[in-house]
Amino acid sequence: MKRAVLLFLVFTVLVSLCACGSTAPQPAPSQAPVPESTQEPVSPSEEAAGTEKAAKEPEAAEAQEASGMNILVLYFSRTGEQYQVGVIEKGNTAIVAEMIGEATGADLYEILPADDHYPMTYKELTDVALQEQRKGSRPAYAGELPDMSGYDTIFIGAPVWWGDWPMILYTVFESTPLSGKTLIPFSTHAGSGLSGFDRSLAAAYPDCTVAKGLAVAGTDAQNNPDKVQTAVANWLSELGF
């Protein structure tokens, strides 16, 4: 656990160094980064759990059909106040998940907490997430995940939280057998990259193939979609999609 705190502290220091010259506040190493927005957060999403199958663009549907693969993009993402992007209405990871869905024709499923206890303000969210990580919590997710037997390939994405997957992903891993499938991790982050998502996914699923993951800066997902679109396209092409 100390390692996670250390990782996050390193991340905050790195981020603060990178932010030199910008107007972003400089996070102190002893605390979670201070959000730059002072706006009121948006209300928590009241959407029911379990995002329905994405309405596929005709080309995307054809892409999936042509590949002969049944692909799912499973992701967790938060709106509200997020690091260096202010108050957002679509989560950084959700943006990347949708790009992957559009490019591959995959179905999308958003993991939502059963009891959404996550604050919509950044500092408070980091506190709750750190407590969950320290306790090894397994927060329940809402609803039922899709029937995984229909999928060969599953992209799994989340924000990096304190140098690791948010704990709710471990709830998913521990309750969802995925033997024999190809799993492809992706993260959004503020400096920590993939942060070992691939290794922890391989540890959770030793009988799956874990393919090369993608790490996207959350600020790019929110503010630089063309750059992210290119990165996603290159990565998918490298993976053979």
Ligand SMILES: Cc1cc2nc3c(=O)[nH]c(=O)nc-3n(C[C@H](O)[C@H](O)[C@H](O)COP(=O)(O)O)c2cc1C
């Ligand atoms: C609780 C919490 C912990 C975070 N920990 C890290 C971290 O350890 N390393 C990092 O690079 N970014 C960290 N971040 C920044 C997020 O990974 C980043 O803002 C991400 O893009 C948010 O994605 P989302 O909008 O899909 O939730 C953290 C953010 C939160 C809210």
